[in-house]
Amino acid sequence: MEEGTSPLSEEDLVDNAPAVDDERVELEDPEFGLESIPQGKQSGKKMKKTTANDKVQAFHLRKSLNFLDKLHEEKDLFIQKTREELRVCHQRMDFLSKQQESLAAEISTEREANNMAAVGRLQAASRRLHTELENERGLKSKLTAMLKEIENAMWHIELQKGQFEDVRKQNEEEAETRQRCLEVHTAQQLHKEKEAMGKAERNRLLRARKSLHVQRELGLRHQKLVEDAQRNHKVAVKFLKASLGRIREQEQKEAMESHEHMKRRMEAVLALKNSITASRETLKKFQAWGQARAEITEQKALAEKELILAQGGDAFKHFVHQRRRQELEAQRRAFEEEQKLRKQEIISRILKEEAEEENRKKRQHHPSKSADQWTLRDKTWSYISDFCEGKTQESEVAVHSNPSCLLKAVSSESMQVDLGAINAEEDILAEPEIPGLWSEEYKPYQVPKEDTDQKPVGRTKMDRDIPACTMERLQSAVVHKQVVSGREFKGRPFNSRPEVIYFKDFDIGKVYKKKITLINATYTINYCKLVGVEENLKDFIHIDFDPPGPMSAGMSCEVLVTFKPMINKDLEGNVSFLAQTGGFSVPLKCSTKKCSLSLDKELIDFGSYVVGETTSRTITLTNVGGLGTKFKFLLDSEFYEMNESQPVAKRSSLFAYEEKSVYDKLLTNLSEQQLDSNGSSPLDIQNRKESKKLDDVTTVASVTTMVPSEEQAEITLGEVTEGDIGPFSSIKVPIIFAPVIPGEVQTKFKVMFKNSQCPTLYFRAVGIAIDVPVWVPRTTVDLKICTYDRLYQDSITVRTRSKAALRLKFEVCKELRGHIELLPETGYIQALSSYSVQLKFLPRHSLPEDARKYFNKDSGVLEAPMTIWVADQIKPVGFTVQATVTTSDLEISPSEIDFGYCTIYEAIRTEISLSNLSLLPQEFGFVGLPKFVDIQPNDGFGTILPLETLQFDVIFQPTKAKEYRFELICKSEINRCFKVSCQAVGVHPPLELSHYQIKFAATALYGTSVSTLYVINSHLSMNKLTHSLPRIGSEDASPVGPTSFEFLMPPNSPITISPSVGTVLPGKRCLVQVAFQPVLPHEIILEEAIQLLNKETKSFRKETAQRKEIWKQSLSVVRVHNRDQPTHVSTTHSPELQRQELSASSNQYQAAQATLARAFQGKFDKFVIPCVIARGDIKDRKATEPLSFSPHNTLYLELWCPAVAPSIVVTSNKGKTVFNFGDIAVGHRSIKKISLQNISSEDLFMEFSVLNPSGPFVLLNPSRKLCSGETQVLVLSFAPHESILAQETLDIITKRGTLTLTLTGTGVASMITCSIQGNVLNMGYVLARESVSVNFKLYNESSLPVKFWMQLESLSAKRAEAQQQVPRFLTSPEQRTEVVGTQNYNGQSVFSVVPVEGFMFPGKAQEFTVTFSPDHESLFFSDQLQVVLFEKKLSHQILLKGAAREHMMFVEGGDPLDVPVESLTVIPAFDPEHKEEAEKLKPILVTLNYIQFDTDMPNIPATRELQVGCIRTTQPSPRKPDHPFMVSALLQLRGDIKETYKVIFVAHVVAGL
DSSP: OHHHHSOOOHHHHHHHSOOOOOHHHHHOOHHHHHHHSOOOHHHHHHHHHHHHHHHHHHHHHHHHHHHHHHHHHHHHHHHHHHHHHHHHHHHHHHHHHHHHHHHHHHHHHHHHTTOHHHHHHHHHHHHHHHHHHHHHHHHHHHHHHHHHHHHHHHHHHHHHHHHTHHHHHHHHHHHHHHHHHHHHHHHHHHHHHHHHHHHHHHHHHHHHHHHHHHHHHHHHHHHHHHHHHHHHHHHHHHHHHHHHHHHHHHHHHHHHHHHHHHHHHHHHHHHHHHHHHHHHHHHHHHHHHHHHHHHHHHHHHHHHHHHHHHTTOOHHHHHHHHHHHHHHHHHHHHHHHHHHHHHHHHHHHHHHHHHHHHHHHHHHOOOOOOTTOOOHHHHHHHHHHHHHHTOOHHHHHHHOOTTHHHHHTOOHHHHOOOHHHHHHHHHHOOSOSSTTSSSTTOOOOOOOGGGTTSOSSOOOHHHHHHHHHHHHHHHHHHOOOOEETTEEOOSOSEEEESSSEEEEEEOTTOOEEEEEEEEEOSSSOBOEEEEEEOGGGTTTEEEEOOOOOSBOTTOEEEEEEEEOOOSSSOEEEEEEEEETTEEEEEEEEEEEOOOOEEESOSEEEEEEEETTOOEEEEEEEEEOSSOOEEEEEEETTOBOOSOSSOOHHHHHHHHHHHTTHHHHHHHHSTTTOOOOTTSOOHHHHHHHHHHHHHHHHHHHHHOOOBOOOOOOOSEEEOSOOEEEEOTTEEEEEEEEEOOOSSEEEEEEEEEEESSTTSOOEEEEEEEEEESSSEEOSOSEEEEEEEETTOOEEEEEEEEEOOSSOEEEEEEEOGGGTTTEEEESSEEEEOTTOEEEEEEEEOOOTTHHHHTTTTBOTTTOEEEEEEEEEETTOSSOEEEEEEEEEEOOOEEEESSEEEEEEEETTOOEEEEEEEEEOSSSOEEEEEESOOTTEEEESGGGEEEEOTTOEEEEEEEEOOSSSSEEEEEEEEEETTOOEEEEEEEEEEEOOSOEESOSEEEOOOEETTOOEEEEEEEEOOOOOOOTTTSOOOOBTTSOOOOSSOEEEEEOOOTTOSEEEESSEEEEOTTOEEEEEEEEOOOOOHHHHHHHHHHHHHHHHHHHHHHHHHHHHHHHHTSOHHHHHHHHGGGGSOOOOOHHHHHHHOOTTSHHHHHHHHHHHHTOOOEEEEEEEEEEEEESOTTTSOSSOOOOOEEEEEEEEEEEEEEEOOSEEEOSGGGOSEEEEEEEETTOOEEEEEEEEEOSSSOEEOEEOOOOTTSSEEESOOOSEEOTTOEEEEEEEEOOSSSOEEEEEEEEEETTEEEEEEEEEEEEOOOEEESSGGGEEEEEEEETTOOEEEEEEEEEOSSSOEEEEEEEGGGSTHHHHHHTSOOGGGSOGGGOOOOOOBOOTTSSOSEEEEOOEEEEOTTOEEEEEEEEOOSSOEEEEEEEEEEEETTTEEEEEEEEEEEEESSSEEEEOSBOOSOSSOOSOOOOOOOSSSHHHHOOOOOOBOOOOOOOOOSSSOOOOEEEEEEEEEOOOSSOOTTSOSSOOEEEEEEEEOSSOOSOOOOOOOOOOOOOO
């Protein structure tokens, strides 16, 4: 303001004008001046120089004028603003004056009413208004002075502008001149440009003609190229089509192959999946079975253990013995199994050798056999049959004692036989296999002596190799290779016609013959020789073959095969021949008669027949086998037993035959099973099961044929229902269908056979019964789901089987005629044809009321009967129209939404639910949304399923402070609208945040992340034209001033905001720090700690129980029983008590915290922190007065807080991060080692925070790098210097987080107190060469045990150095500081103390004994006892004093005649016997000073006191008293005595006290 008011001179304006480039200066060229003013050359030069100077001066003048104009405008604008403010100030002063007048009136009124409280309040308001009025007056005076100054400045500017008026006019004239020059120059330039343009136009035309010529040539060339390209394109297209065809075919083929391959793979994957599922289920079953068995075993073991303990036995010993017995039993069973296998092998070899021996005997001779001699084969079969029929083995062993060893070793293989074949063989073999074998003349074959030395089982390798080598040599001599024309024949030398010799359906006892032809298939002549048949066919097959000799290629010969069956059993084998080129064989097969039954169809479909008609179908039963059987047709629900008269024994045999696998399972698992608790073997259990099953079979056999108690069936069997079917024949059985009731009929039948080997055959018959000739194929017309007020149509087909035309009338029930319509209502249906009628269904909302009988309101299902009347027919044809009618409504909940108050810096989200009340899916969308509203997901569009409810988020974010009212419109696919009314109030708060969302980085558990933001107060003025004013809705704007804020933190949150409360001035901002420190919840840590505590308790109880068991073993049964009773008391605490016992500082709590932190998987939390706002400054409020925060002016801060597992964990100390060094004595040091492990996937560089240099904690081995998975040990020491509770934190900082270790320790000073007062222990008087002891105590009042040492100063190492100095008795008494006095002459210490060292426990006292043992007389025995703690700290110094006398009686007092410290002279020791002779009386000097002050008054005599004492002695002597005492003798001096007297005191002990 002051600068603006100062006058400016012309020179200042010229000099201070800024040098700004101007385009007009660039246009002022000297050429223009020369052309506009044509003069001579000399005058031109002068004009040029003059013009240049004038231009510079004119330029500066113009700049000065522009500056003055700009300054004039600014001052004018400032004057207007100041006048406006002055006017506003006058208005405020008038307003305040009026308020003062009104307040004065109110004050007078309230004062008259004697309302002093109101008067005081009004006076305070009046004072405030007076202050404001004074302020406004001061502001008015300031504005008035400022306005005057500005007006003065304006006057100066006007004067300066008047001075430059001439310059301004001249400048304008020069500007006009320059403009004319510019116009002339422009005209000349325009003429030149026109000429240049004409020239350029001619050049352009020339270039255009040239370009046309070139384009014409290029066009001809291009046309030729195009024609060539078209011809080439046609050829290329032809080849391309062919190539593409081949490629497509190949691609299709590859696609088909890949599809097939993928299909196979999918099938394989599905099969694998099914097999895996089945395997999993099987494994689950086995696992469940194993777990159940283990639980049962464990329960049995526990019960057995309790029983043994109750009986007073040793359960552990019992179980050990039981386990050993089981192991021995398993070893025994394994050994028995091995022995059985070996026995089976031996028996098989014996049987094989016996068979070979029998064959050899047959070839040699046929001796007769006695009737009572059994063959090995007969014994074996007999044993097996008896075993299967349940006979006992005792009789068998008694009758046949020889094969007992064989019977015991029969394996499961020898027991798995066909019992039916056994019975058949027993019936057939009524004669011996070899004639004369059973005669009595037969003698058994005797083994030669040379064969007795052979091994009974098997042969050696050499024995087996010799026949093989022999046979190979023989064959090599017979078999030759056939080579013709360089080609060697390979393959079968002779072909057989037929290829297989097949005897089918043979009967026992008959002879069958077949002739086969052998054809030479080699290249040249060959020979053929019969080798024989296999061993199992020799008894039944006979071959007649006459070798024809050499046979040329293609020649043939005949072989006659004779088969005589002796057993009813299928046989298979080969007939072997030998040719010159090698051997060959012809397969031979013999099969018994069998039944092979089948039905020609499994389904008989009768079709549709009118009720009352009868029709039949036949089914054919065919037997393609050679054995006939009995059959019976019956219903599937009927029961019938074909073998009613079969004996029980036969049924049991058949049953055993059908269940022969039972014996296989039984004998296979016989070695693995154990005897049950009742002592019965698994074989007995199986026999009991078989007997039970046999009883069931017998019961079923006794049941007669049962006919189901039902109504007469519509599909029945014909007359032929049972009979016999022969071999290779067929029988036709009729099935009759006689419908009685309209509808579909289905019946199942079965065919049973007497032959048990023939399975039961099943078939079924279906048919449809129709009552009238006219029918509707769709008896139920299902229109599916329909909605109200929409049209649905369908076509209904009516069919007739009548041979005449019929008149039809379609009728809708009365209740539904307003909703359903059938068109046409009347029609004619031709013979054996169909007729269509149109159904229209338009359900209206009145349908539930109109058709209550047919409509279900709950389910919405409509079942409407429709009727078709047929002419000349009483019974109509009906069908049902079925539909599910539903609404098309969409329901929005809630129907009204009130967003409340929302600031412009945030968005409010509320949920609405959109429900589809229809049974059909509907498409929908929210349309016409305002800009400040958003609906998610999918922007409010989508498809809603039937009866589904979708949740949508309606997001409202106001743009300015006002009241909002709007509607949300949801449209369905059928253009139905559903509206939701919404209202809200927009709020513009006076404060704002620099960030409304903070995303913290991934923070390790118990780490800290810090972020900053600002709270900004941008409300500076009340001018609503420049910016939007903060307000709530349409209320008044907030005033400008300091505004306070407060962040409201949620409870138990890991968020810390500092400062949480503050005040922001207008135009200022406040820095706020937000810290995130993730921690584990207290409840989870408590639960984990309780689990750890329970585990420790269980382990402790287990150890206690084990110790108790060991203790019980050494006690008797009675004592064990008596002492076991108190152990039943439970000591388990409830979880509530455990929670109360556990604290954050307990070991279990910290261990659980470390365990959970190590297993932490990460967590993400989102917090929304409200920040409330209030007017005013928090400093102005009183201590108890809260700020009036507005609930509407609330800002919200969103925090994203991801927490991750720490990268570095503590593996020692159970993972706890709090390390307590405990109580450490001051001056001592404790060491702790901390193990750290890097559990992250990368190497980390560590930095450590600085510990207090003056503190007690020191990190001894800092490390820089910790590799992934590596563990390092940190060493920390704690050395307290004073008694203090120390705590510091050591931060281990890495790029992935910070690990904080809390170090605590207590420095404990040794609080030792002594029972001696004044630290002086006077031992008193002792006779020389005697001793006395005194006890005193030291109390340990500290919290840790203290180690002590007791040291005497006379025994210290420094004592020798002190003796080398000047004797203390030569110094003055003031300089004597020694504490060690007279010592013994014998070199032993005068004083001694016990104990010398040890420990004093906390709160305990230690008693010490000090012994005083002088060896000569002296009054100056002294020493210093030092109490040293922990080998370094001096706790107490106790001065020990004592005196020794040679006699019991002594006198003390008087003046000292010797020094308190003895000299270096050693007093010789006297003999005790002559000691009294050597002793002399020692004088006592007593000086009495008598002073006389006044002769007139009596003077006080001079007095001195002497003490006479008696020492208690420990030695028994009649001359010495047992109880010492001391008395005083008083000496008085009277008168003027100046001489010295000698006084002798004699004391006698007259009595003892």
